[in-house]
Amino acid sequence: MSKTVKIVRFHKTGPAEVLQFDELPLPQPGPGEVRLQVKALGLNRAEIMFRNGQYLETPVTPAKNGYEAAGIIDSVGSSVDSSWIGKTVSTVPGTFKLNDHGVYGEVAIVPVQGIAEYPSALSYEQGASIWMQYLTAYGALIWLGQIAKGDFVVITAASSSVGIAAIEMAKVEGAISIAVTRTASKKPALLEAGADHVIVTDDEDLIERVHEITSGKGARIVFDPIGGKILESLATLAAPKGIIFEYGALAPEPTPYPLFTALAKSLTIRAYTLFEVTPDPVFPKAKQYIFDHLASGAFKPLIDRTFRFAELIEAHRYMESNAQIGKIVVIL
Amino acid sequence: MSKTVKIVRFHKTGPAEVLQFDELPLPQPGPGEVRLQVKALGLNRAEIMFRNGQYLETPVTPAKNGYEAAGIIDSVGSSVDSSWIGKTVSTVPGTFKLNDHGVYGEVAIVPVQGIAEYPSALSYEQGASIWMQYLTAYGALIWLGQIAKGDFVVITAASSSVGIAAIEMAKVEGAISIAVTRTASKKPALLEAGADHVIVTDDEDLIERVHEITSGKGARIVFDPIGGKILESLATLAAPKGIIFEYGALAPEPTPYPLFTALAKSLTIRAYTLFEVTPDPVFPKAKQYIFDHLASGAFKPLIDRTFRFAELIEAHRYMESNAQIGKIVVIL
Incomplete structure (x- = not known):
């Protein structure tokens, strides 16, 4: 029997409780993709709107969700440099669609163009709170x-x-x-x-x-x-x-x-x-600017509160309460 | 008895008939100003909105009106080069306020920065239909x-x-x-x-x-x-x-x-x-571009219909009918 992993999906749009922890076969990265062992997820308002069916992108159910994950690459697809394996990276919103590559899960498959390294002094929680x-x-x-x-x-x-x-x-x-x-x-x-x-x-x-x-x-x-x-x-x-x-x-x-x-x-x-930034020639410059100011300490990702993976629904509800100051992060 | 001239003013805001032909002493240009013997007036939608009290500038009654006149300079104020006298020019909207220098009248006083020469092949009607x-x-x-x-x-x-x-x-x-x-x-x-x-x-x-x-x-x-x-x-x-x-x-x-x-x-x-254009360093370049394309014939001011000065009220009503294609001009 092959290994399975938990991937969060919703089968209909609606309130936080539509999010389900589906047990699925371990996904393999395709050409140009990498697989991330997810360590932390940074939540975004866009993901609540997507879950509600009110976002710029329309969910195709069962729909994945989630723009920002930090973690370790454990597998790469064809035409991807295998030296990525073992690196700590986070995923960059605007480089993929939520329907295709939503990152809420124990693992996430994303295009290699959609990952970036971040200063090693940062925690996984902070790494999921950058892009x-x-x-x-x-x-x-x-x-x-x-x-x-x-x-x-x-x-x-x-x-x-x-x-x-x-x-x-x-x-x-x-x-x-x-x-x-x-x-x-x-x-x-x-x-x-x-x-x-x-x-x-x-x-x-x-x-x-x-x-x-x-x-x-x-x-x-x-x-x-x-x-x-x-x-x-x-x-x-x-x-x-x-x-x-x-x-x-x-x-x-x-x-x-x-x-x-x-x-x-x-x-x-x-x-x-930000969908304008990622395909533009300014993108590498933007990434470097952010990396440099994270490294210098001028930018300090502010974490409001962390939740465990099993508490993702509660984390969504908490974001909807507007009580937070800074980022809400789910740790795995 | 000193000479008088007809200057159009309105003493309250409202429909076209609020425009009055007030008989006033011949005005003299002050420092930095010139006096124009008006030959043609180009009408603008802004002047209807001003007359109605619905424009960006609020009328101070009795209020003058009118942005665009073509005519001949017959007098200049102090600190203005007297070689302007006798020249055919038109007035440039955006360089003065309607309350201060509205040009509807037999003569108009405008700041010297607010006038521009135009290609001599153009008629007065066309000269009032440029800027x-x-x-x-x-x-x-x-x-x-x-x-x-x-x-x-x-x-x-x-x-x-x-x-x-x-x-x-x-x-x-x-x-x-x-x-x-x-x-x-x-x-x-x-x-x-x-x-x-x-x-x-x-x-x-x-x-x-x-x-x-x-x-x-x-x-x-x-x-x-x-x-x-x-x-x-x-x-x-x-x-x-x-x-x-x-x-x-x-x-x-x-x-x-x-x-x-x-x-x-x-x-x-x-x-x-256009109030952004006139105070900007781009203004001389804009004027030259327009002058050149008028001179080459690429720009041909399109006159829809002309009215006599005494018919100014009718000309305003005609503009409000939206029947025109191009400029409505009043000739003196």
């Missing part, structure tokens, strides 16, 4: 937004792993980060992560506070995964010729486009995902 | 959009003077223009103006036709002054990484932002007005 957050922030802030010393950067949903990464990246570039969060309880952690300013929207007026902080200049860059009605406020607080990056759709309601405000200030609203 | 349309198109298509040979460019409200200018500019650059108009009656004139394709939205499905014309690639550039519910269709017909320029707000309804479509295709929605 989604830093590549997403890099593409918007560095590549497209070209943030520079003194730029005001408004970061909404700042407690998310991408938000924290953006705070760290703004600091490295000498920009001034304005982290936006709903509740005062998250303020100390955001300041500790390096935020120059934190606005607590339950207690403070977002537009007024940005006006104060920027001495009326407004924010040159806004980095927002929410959309919906907040976009109008973000346009109001943006500087003339400002760029608002919309990189998600967390708000349940439709998103009005603030045409008059945008015309008056020549605003750019740029819808953006 | 708004070609500078607006230049800023979006050439400067920011960098249209290139083979690019598909969708131009909505194509029969407007700016729309026709965009069609001509696309042709000069080797791009493929797709002119969008409501009624079939305007199709022949748009083809004659140089449109590569015309889509008549009363009879044809906009998205389907763009899909056909572009062989499924979509339009890299969309140039739209309408906003409102059409934005969703424009996002659907745009190519991945396409740019939608919103340069007006003709639609009365709110404008929904198509977040999911934009995320799936990494779309940029760029609110844009």
